[in-house]
Amino acid sequence: MFYDQFMNPVVLDTPISGIRLVNSWESKIPLKEQIHLNIGQPDLSTPAYIKEAVVDALNKNLTRYTDLMGEEYLRKAIVAFQQAFHNLTYSPREVLVTAGGQSAIFAVLKAILSPNDNIIIPFPSYPPYINAIKYNDAKILPLETTVNDNFNIDTGKLRSILEKEPVKALLLISPGNPTGTIIPKKSLQEIIDFSVEFNFLIISDEIYSDIIFDDLAYPSIAAFPEAWERTIIIQSFSKMLSMCGFRIGYILAPSPIIDQIKVIHHTMNICANNLAQYAAYKALEDRNQLKRSISELVKTYQDRRDLCLEILTKSDTLSISKPRGAFYLFPKVANLDMTIFCKWLKYNYGVTTVPGSYFSTEQIEEHNQYFRICFTAEKEQLHLGMKKIVSALEEYKKT
Numbered sequence: 105m106f107y108d109q110f111m112n113p114v115v116l117d118t119p120i121s122g123i124r125l126v127n128s129w130e131s132k133i134p135l136k137e138q139i140h141l142n143i144g145q146p147d148l149s150t151p152a153y154i155k156e157a158v159v160d161a162l163n164k165n166l167t168r169y170t171d172l173m174g175e176e177y178l179r180k181a182i183v184a185f186q187q188a189f190h191n192l193t194y195s196p197r198e199v200l201v202t203a204g205g206q207s208a209i210f211a212v213l214k215a216i217l218s219p220n221d222n223i224i225i226p227f228p229s230y231p232p233y234i235n236a237i238k239y240n241d242a243k244i245l246p247l248e249t250t251v252n253d254n255f256n257i258d259t260g261k262l263r264s265i266l267e268k269e270p271v272k273a274l275l276l277i278s279p280g281n282p283t284g285t286i287i288p289k290k291s292l293q294e295i296i297d298f299s300v301e302f303n304f305l306i307i308s309d310e311i312y313s314d315i316i317f318d319d320l321a322y323p324s325i326a327a328f329p330e331a332w333e334r335t336i337i338i339q340s341f342s343k344m345l346s347m348c349g350f351r352i353g354y355i356l357a358p359s360p361i362i363d364q365i366k367v368i369h370h371t372m373n374i375c376a377n378n379l380a381q382y383a384a385y386k387a388l389e390d391r392n393q394l395k396r397s398i399s400e401l402v403k404t405y406q407d408r409r410d411l412c413l414e415i416l417t418k419s420d421t422l423s424i425s426k427p428r429g430a431f432y433l434f435p436k437v438a439n440l441d442m443t444i445f446c447k448w449l450k451y452n453y454g455v456t457t458v459p460g461s462y463f464s465t466e467q468i469e470e471h472n473q474y475f476r477i478c479f480t481a482e483k484e485q486l487h488l489g490m491k492k493i494v495s496a497l498e499e500y501k502k503t
């Protein structure tokens with residue numbers, strides 16, 4: 105049977121995320137000796153007090169559907185947390201609990217995009233956005249950022265895109281995946297001014313907002329009063345508390361927007377997982393444990409970042425921007441096709457990374473000179489992995 109004839113052509117034309125694809129690449133190094141630095145999945149355990157909450161939730165028989173929006177006790181806890189940690193003011197009516205950030209992304213884009221709508225994405229960016237936009241027949245207007253500018257948005261370039269055609273939304277990820285860049289306040293203010301002048305929505309993916317290094321403050325765009333009414337925040341418990349498998353995230357937005365997204369969310373999920381909602385609530389409720397867990401996690405990632413940078417910056421082949429949050433490095437190797445190199449690296453050295461082109465669009469060829477490294481592995485592994493990357497680059501350049 106030729107099954108493609110029954111499939112949606114848009115789906116047939118959408119590849120699986122490159123982050124997973126690299127797992128299928130061959131290596132001559134035995135699996136046990138390979139070092140996997142491709143998936144942005146925290147290797148740290150979920151804090152014990154959150155695991156205990158899952159057992160509690162089971163004992164309380166929390167096995168039914170919940171309120172579509174998410175249980176009110178969790179939405180209240182999210183409101184209090186965002187106020188205390190990020191100076192964001194929302195009411196429980198403006199919170200929609202979702203099955204992770206990923207389903208939040210899908211529901212938000214489905215709710216706002218019609219065919220042929222334009223959406224601006226600064227690249228490099230998180231690949232599933234590209235697929236989700238494609239499924240809506242909308243059009244991505246790419247905005248290139250590079251290591252030379254520490255992946256900051258060039259607002260001159262942004263203006264020139266906005267002047268050409270109407271735009272429905274701009275999608276920001278801060279701290280960025282795959283760059284770890286935090287969008288500074290000054291750029292946020294300029295973006296907000298544009299959003300008013302050109303009348304577009306801001307989607308702000310803030311799922312790494314609590315993994316911030318060097319004691320920097322994290323500015324959320326929705327904390328700027330003029331931005332609040334046109335911002336949709338995507339959030340998640342996955343990375344901040346090593347809860348990826350819980351599949352729990354949320355959306356913050358003005359209630360008329362939430363009311364529309366809620367319909368899509370209901371169609372997709374009915375509601376988020378009940379046990380995970382209770383665990384997320386407990387995670388936020390105990391402020392002391394929460395603060396302790398986040399600060400331990402940030403310290404661990406910051407130490408790892410420093411270790412990786414110490415080794416990689418010794419190589420003059422690599423240009424690197426110091427990530428200020430999240431757990432990614434996105435170095436550039438000028439004039440090298442990194443899709444070919446990353447395959448070669450995995451085959452010969454057993455180190456799995458992801459080529460930069462997988463986080464970009466084919467219109468931006470420059471990004472194929474980058475690759476992403478996740479520092480979601482133990483220090484010994486990272487030490488070995490970085491040494492191998494540097495040696496591999498030297499060997500490869502000679503060939």
Ligand SMILES: Cc1ncc(COP(=O)(O)O)c(C=O)c1O
Pocket residue numbers: 144203204205206207230277281309311339340341342348352353
């Ligand atoms: C920027 C960004 N947004 C959203 C997600 C989705 O995360 P989750 O669905 O686990 O909340 C990820 C996962 O890596 C991500 O990097």
